[in-house]
Structures are given as structure tokens and as C-alpha cells.
Amino acid sequence: MSQHRRRASAQQVRRKRAAVAAAFAGTVALGVGVGVWASADSGGRPAQDVAQAPAGRAPSSPSPSRSYPLSRAPQTIPAVRSHTAAHGPGWRPQKGDRLVIGDPSLADEGRLTAGELGLAYAGQKNDKRAGDVRLTLGSGGNPESYTMTVRDGRVDISGPAEAGVFYGTRTLKQEVHGGGTAPEGVVRDQPAKPVRGFNLDIARKPYSASWIEDRIRELGDLKFNELGLHFSDDQAFRIESSSHPEIVSKDHLAKAQVKRIVDLANSRHITVVPEIDSPGHLGAVIAAHPDLQLRSANGVATRGAIDISKPGSAKIVDDLLNEYAGVFPGDQWHLGGDEYQALTVSDPQASYPQLAAAARQRYGSGATVADLATGWLNDRAATVRAHHRTMRAWNDGFFRNTSVQPAKDLQVAYWTGKEIGARQPVEYLRAGRKVLNYNDEFMYYVLGQPQTFVYPTGQRIYEQWNPLVLRGTTAVPSSYDGQIPGGSFAVWSDIPGAQTEAQVAAGIRMPLRATVQKLWDPGKPALSWAEFKALANRLG
Numbered sequence: 001m002s003q004h005r006r007r008a009s010a011q012q013v014r015r016k017r018a019a020v021a022a023a024f025a026g027t028v029a030l031g032v033g034v035g036v037w038a039s040a041d042s043g044g045r046p047a048q049d050v051a052q053a054p055a056g057r058a059p060s061s062p063s064p065s066r067s068y069p070l071s072r073a074p075q076t077i078p079a080v081r082s083h084t085a086a087h088g089p090g091w092r093p094q095k096g097d098r099l100v101i102g103d104p105s106l107a108d109e110g111r112l113t114a115g116e117l118g119l120a121y122a123g124q125k126n127d128k129r130a131g132d133v134r135l136t137l138g139s140g141g142n143p144e145s146y147t148m149t150v151r152d153g154r155v156d157i158s159g160p161a162e163a164g165v166f167y168g169t170r171t172l173k174q175e176v177h178g179g180g181t182a183p184e185g186v187v188r189d190q191p192a193k194p195v196r197g198f199n200l201d202i203a204r205k206p207y208s209a210s211w212i213e214d215r216i217r218e219l220g221d222l223k224f225n226e227l228g229l230h231f232s233d234d235q236a237f238r239i240e241s242s243s244h245p246e247i248v249s250k251d252h253l254a255k256a257q258v259k260r261i262v263d264l265a266n267s268r269h270i271t272v273v274p275e276i277d278s279p280g281h282l283g284a285v286i287a288a289h290p291d292l293q294l295r296s297a298n299g300v301a302t303r304g305a306i307d308i309s310k311p312g313s314a315k316i317v318d319d320l321l322n323e324y325a326g327v328f329p330g331d332q333w334h335l336g337g338d339e340y341q342a343l344t345v346s347d348p349q350a351s352y353p354q355l356a357a358a359a360r361q362r363y364g365s366g367a368t369v370a371d372l373a374t375g376w377l378n379d380r381a382a383t384v385r386a387h388h389r390t391m392r393a394w395n396d397g398f399f400r401n402t403s404v405q406p407a408k409d410l411q412v413a414y415w416t417g418k419e420i421g422a423r424q425p426v427e428y429l430r431a432g433r434k435v436l437n438y439n440d441e442f443m444y445y446v447l448g449q450p451q452t453f454v455y456p457t458g459q460r461i462y463e464q465w466n467p468l469v470l471r472g473t474t475a476v477p478s479s480y481d482g483q484i485p486g487g488s489f490a491v492w493s494d495i496p497g498a499q500t501e502a503q504v505a506a507g508i509r510m511p512l513r514a515t516v517q518k519l520w521d522p523g524k525p526a527l528s529w530a531e532f533k534a535l536a537n538r539l540g
Contacts (some may be wrong), residue, residue, distance in 0.1 A: 071183035073534055076521035077513050078223060079381045080189045088184030091131075091155050093117045093176060093385040098126040102136035106165055108267055110135055113169040117176060128154065133172070135165050145190030148172065148181050150523025163269040164190070167223050169427045174221070179538045193467055195272070195436060195486030196519040197226030198512065202253075203233035203284070203448065205493030209257040211501045213264055220268030222516045227265055227341040228273040228334060228488060232320075234283025234304040235496075239327070243319045243432075246288040255272055258327055274328045279316050279376050285316060292316070294342060296351050305341045308376045309358035325387040333389040334413065336395020337377050344420055363404055370399040374406055382409045387537070392436060396422055411485075416440045417471045420453075425470035437467050437487030443515070445508055448495025456489075458510030459529045465514075466522040487513045510536060 014397075058091055071090065075084035099114040100122045101107060107123070114121035119133060122505040128134075133155040138147070143161035146168035157168035171189065175182040200207065216227060239258055263271050283304040286293045292313050294305040301327035306313045325333075342352050348357040350371035356510070359372035381391050385407075392411040396419040412428045415438040428435050442465040446453040467484050468475035476484075489511055491504060499507065513536050517525060526530065 002481070005535070010448040014375050018480075052065070052102045066441070068184070071185045074171060074175045074187060075178055076171050076181060077524065077532075077536060077539060077540075078191075078517045080171060080187045081521060082188040084186040084188075085184075086185040087182075088151065090155070090183045091150050091153065093119055094131060096120065097123040097131035098125075098129060099135070102134065105162055106135045106137065109162060109166050109169055109253060112267070116173055118514065122164075127212075130154065133157070133226070135169070136162070142190045144194065144365075145188075146171075148182075148187040149191075150184050150186075155182060159448070162410070163225070163245060166220075166269050170221050170223055174539050177446060179534070180439060182438060191520045192522055193222065193484070193486035193519045195226060195488070196224045196516055197228055197486065197488030198224055199228035199230065199438070199488045199490035201230045201233070201275075201491060201493045202238050202491070203231050204498035206249075206251040207501060209261060211505070214262055214269055216261070216264050216270060217327050217506070219270055222513060224512075224516055225269055226271050226273055226488065227331065228275060228490070229328075229491075230277065230334075231277045232276045232284060233281045235516075237284040239324070240419045241320065241323060243323045244285075244316060247285045249284060262301065262328060271330035271332050272328050272333040273330065273334055274324055275334035275336055276317070276320055277307045277334075278326065278380060278470045279306045279313070279340065279373065280304050280338060280340040281336060285320075289316065294352065294355075297353055304342045308372060309354045312374070312393060314379060317380060321380065321383045322387075325384065325389070330389055331388070333384045333387075333391050335380050335384065335391055335393045335397075335410075337393035338415075339396065339419070340373055343373060343399070367403060370402045371404040373397075374399055374402050374404040378404070378407050381410060385409070395425075395435075398423070398428070413435055413438050413488075414442070415490075426476050426480070427482050428475060432483075434483050434485055435469050435470060435480075436485060438490055439465070439470055439472075439487070443471070443487065443489045444492060445490065445504075445511065446492045446494050447504070448498035450494050453494075456511050458512075458514035458533070461511055462514035462517065462525065462532060464530055464535070466518050468522070486519050487515075 003241055052177060067341050068087040068089060070087055071085045074080055083515060097119050099110050099119040101124050103109045104124055111121050113133070130153045134157070136156065136158040138158040138160055141160045142164070144163050144167060146157060146159035146164035148168045148171060149156045155172060157165055159165040159168060164383060168187070171187060172182055173448055198215065200212070219227065237247045238249060238478060240255045241248050261271050266353045282318050292306050292310060294302040294307040296302060300538065319346055342355055345351045352369060355369045359367035359369055362375065363371050377393060377397055390411070391409065392413045395412050395414040396416065398406050400421060400423065412433050412435045414425050414428070414435050416422060425435055442456055443459050444453060445455055449455060464473065466475065467487055468478060470484070489508070491508060510533065525534065
């Protein structure tokens with residue numbers, strides 16, 4: 001009997017040592033986001049400890065660590081990059097728990113999260129109480145990074161900037177909504193890509209302000225940080241204008257509505273990126289100013305194209321760019337530049353002699369219509385640059401073999417390789433440009449599925465796409481990864497009646513989740529598609 005007891009004691013020692021070692025070895029590898037919680041009672045404490053806990057919330061000092069299984073990584077979308085496991089009960093919101101902040105700049109994040117989790121928002125406090133969620137600003141680093149520590153019955157979320165702290169609160173919200181309890185341990189998380197966008201065409205289909213606001217809330221919870229608004233096209237101009245009210249379509253957003261949209265986006269750390277496309281896709285502007293429409297040598301009007309040889313064309317577009325710079329205060333701007341029909345014919349110089357003459361007059365005897373179009377893009381960039389914006393333009397607005405070169409600070413929004421003269425993405429990367437991924441093979445949700453477009457699936461994005469896959473299904477070399485800031489999933493409204501707002505929201509639900517997973521962590525996800533989809537359904 002005594003020998004058996006000694007043997008049992010030795011086994012206990014080995015088990016204790018193993019438990020201690022596991023606590024230190026509990027870091028979840030990068031990209032792993034799957035985990036399960038141990039069986040718990042309704043208060044989030046393991047069932048064997050219920051009798052030890054007093055009435056009300058669990059004590060701030062949990063019972064000995066050996067009574068708790070080692071925690072598993074949070075289950076979130078996107079998955080957290082790193083989780084250091086620990087023994088402990090985790091954290092579950094209970095009546096009377098507080099949310100406190102360490103800096104007044106975090107008040108908005110604090111109030112939002114407190115309301116979502118049913119906590120009392122207590123403002124800036126220095127004391128510590130059981131059940132607290134504390135938001136603080138920490139030392140330098142990636143402004144979108146954060147650390148979340150769940151320990152001693154409390155949650156501490158810190159980051160170098162407000163954006164990172166906000167993302168930490170999104171992780172906490174998902175943990176609680178998906179599993180009831182935030183697992184014990186430390187999350188260290190940050191995105192791989194600084195641009196995680198959703199682009200919406202409101203020109204061809206008028207979306208309600210409330211629908212756009214719902215998407216902003218969804219995007220914020222998923223840690224997207226850009227909303228592109230394409231609000232001017234051949235079909236309509238969808239935002240109120242004071243400089244040119246004559247171009248505004250009947251069904252449009254008032255500036256007061258846009259301000260609410262922008263303010264809501266700012267509260268979710270989402271930048272609204274406006275796009276007034278030119279010199280093509282200006283049909284709504286031309287409808288009110290037919291004298292500015294481009295016409296061929298035979299006098300035939302060219303759909304959607306403005307005549308860039310006329311001074312009035314530059315004036316009206318610059319008027320709009322200057323006006324909406326005040327409506328959209330974010331630091332990003334989309335200049336468009338795609339599908340200028342003058343450059344889709346076999347001989348632009350012969351078809352549009354007025355453009356060829358203007359090119360020669362401005363840039364010399366050998367200048368072409370492509371030179372003139374490049375100069376147009378540069379001039380519009382100069383207008384926007386004065387408002388201190390970072391600018392992008394569609395890849396087919398950059399032309400080969402021109403004497404006039406696009407401004408060096410223009411980023412390439414690469415969407416297609418199907419256009420006439422489209423260049424491979426690597427050509428822009430070799431030239432040192434930053435290239436944003438809008439790959440139409442994976443990221444284009446085109447209403448009605450015209451031409452060769454089909455509605456993208458979340459599964460295809462999740463299993464086959466990553467930010468290096470800029471065109472078609474082929475990735476560019478990984479050495480260019482640093483020149484690809486990120487990408488955007490896009491909804492285009494080519495056949496506006498093909499889907500209702502509700503159908504669009506349902507159709508893009510899983511593609512959005514797959515997209516942000518691959519922008520947050522481009523590596524192979526830990527979850528299978530079936531597991532990822534089940535997680536998305538559980539998180540809501």
C-alpha cells in the first residue's frame with residue numbers, strides 16, 4: 001500500500017510538471033483560430049468549481065489553476081494570429097460588470113462595446129474590480145495591432161492606437177457572442193494587410209442609407225477598414241451637389257445622410273473612399289452638359305466619355321473633386337480612369353482628331369490620345385493631391401508606350417486583365433508602384449452576372465485566393481508582397497434589378513468573411529471551409 005501511494009505521488013508530480021509545461025507551451029501558432037471551450041455552467045466556470053464560488057459573480061482570484069483545463073484559442077472571423085493559452089475560467093459578462101478606459105480618446109470604443117456586451121460604461125478609472133473590461137493605449141507598433149489579456153476574472157485590451165483597441169473589442173464581442181466566454185490567456189493580433197476594403201456601386205443601383213449603414217456595422221465587426229463608394233456613372237449621379245445640382249439624379253443621398261454614413265464609418269475605423277470616375281463613366285454629368293460629350297470624327301457620340309480636349313470638361317470634374325473632398329474627409333481617393341472609349345478603337349488619333357490635336361499641342365508632335373488621357377489623370381490627381389489624399393486609379397487607366405507618365409504617387413487598383421492593352425500586374429510592381437487587389441476573377445459581385453461574370457463564392461476565395469493573386473488565378477512572386485497593401489471585394493450594379501438589397505446582403509455575406517480572413521492572414525486557414533462556414537453561422 002505504501003509503495004502504491006509513493007508511485008501515485010510520483011505520477012501526480014509528473015502530471016503537475018506536465019501541466020506547468022503546457023501552460024508555457026500553450027501559444028497557438030500564427031493563423032490558428034479554432035478552439036473549443038471546456039464544459040461550463042451558466043456563469044462560465046467549470047462545473048466542478050461551481051460549489052466553491054460565492055453567490056453573484058466569480059471571485060477575482062480563480063480557484064487553483066489545476067482545476068481548469070488549458071484554454072483554447074478564440075473562435076473568431078478573422079482568426080486571431082496568436083493566442084497564448086492559460087489555465088483559468090476565462091471571462092463572461094455578468095450583471096454589474098464595468099467597462100473602463102485608460103484614455104479619454106477611447107470613450108467611443110468603450111461606450112459601443114459596453115452597450116453590445118451589457119456592461120456598465122464607467123469611463124476613465126484607475127481602480128480594478130472583478131469582471132472589468134479595461135481599454136488602454138500602449139506603446140508603439142502597428143496602429144491596428146492589439147493585445148487582449150484574460151486573467152484574474154478581468155479583460156485588458158491595449159493597443160498602440162484606437163484602431164487596434166477597437167479590433168480587440170471586436171474579438172471580445174465575437175468570443176462572447178459565439179461561445180459565451182472569452183478564453184483565459186493572451187491574444188496578440190494584427191492584420192497582414194493595411195487595406196481591407198469593400199467597394200459598393202451606388203451609381204447604377206440606389207442603395208438606401210440604412211442598408212449602407214448596416215453594411216458598415218458588419219464590416220466593422222469583421223475588421224474591414226475601407227468602404228469604397230462609386231457614386232457617379234453613366235446611369236446616375238447619386239449624392240447631392242451644391243456646385244453642380246443639375247447633374248444629380250432624382251434618387252440620391254443627401255449630404256446629411258452621407259455625413260451620417262461617414263461618421264458611422266469613422267466610429268468603426270473605416271475610411272470611406274469616394275470615386276468620381278473620369279474621363280469615362282460620366283454619362284450622368286454629360287446628360288446635363290451634352291456639349292462636353294466626346295464625339296468621333298463622324299459626329300457620333302461616345303457613350304459615357306467626356307471630351308478631354310475641352311477646358312469645360314476639366315473644370316466641371318475639378319469642381320466636383322473639390323466639393324466632395326469636403327464631404328469625404330478620409331485620406332484615400334479613387335480617381336477611376338478606366339474604360340475611356342476613345343482608347344478602345346483601333347486608331348484613336350484618326351477616330352478622334354480633336355483629341356490628337358490637343359495632345360500634340362500640349363505634349364509635342366509625337367503625342368497621342370493615350371498621352372492626353374494620361375495627362376488628364378495627372379491633372380485630376382493634382383486637384384485631389386491638394387487635399388492631401390492618397391490616390392488610386394484602375395489599372396486600365398495606365399497606358400503603355402506613352403511619352404507622358406502617370407504620376408508616381410498613383411496606386412494601381414488592379415481589377416482585370418480582360419481589357420484591351422491590359423498589362424500584367426508584375427509590370428506595375430516592377431515599376432515600383434503599389435498595387436491594390438480588386439481581382440475580378442474572385443472579388444467582383446456583378447448584379448445579373450453579365451458577360452462572363454458569375455457571383456463569387458466565399459469558398460473559392462477562402463480556398464484559392466490570397467492578396468498575391470492579382471489577376472486571374474495566378475499569384476505574383478511573393479517578393480512583391482510589400483507592394484500590395486491589400487484589396488477590396490466589390491459589388492457592381494450592372495443590372496440593378498437582378499437582386500434586392502436583402503439578396504445582395506445575403507449573397508456577399510460569406511465572400512466578405514472569406515476576403516477579410518485572407519487579408520488579415522493570407523496563409524492557409526486552420527479551419528476547413530465547412531468549419532469556417534459553421535463558425536460564421538454561429539457568430540451571426
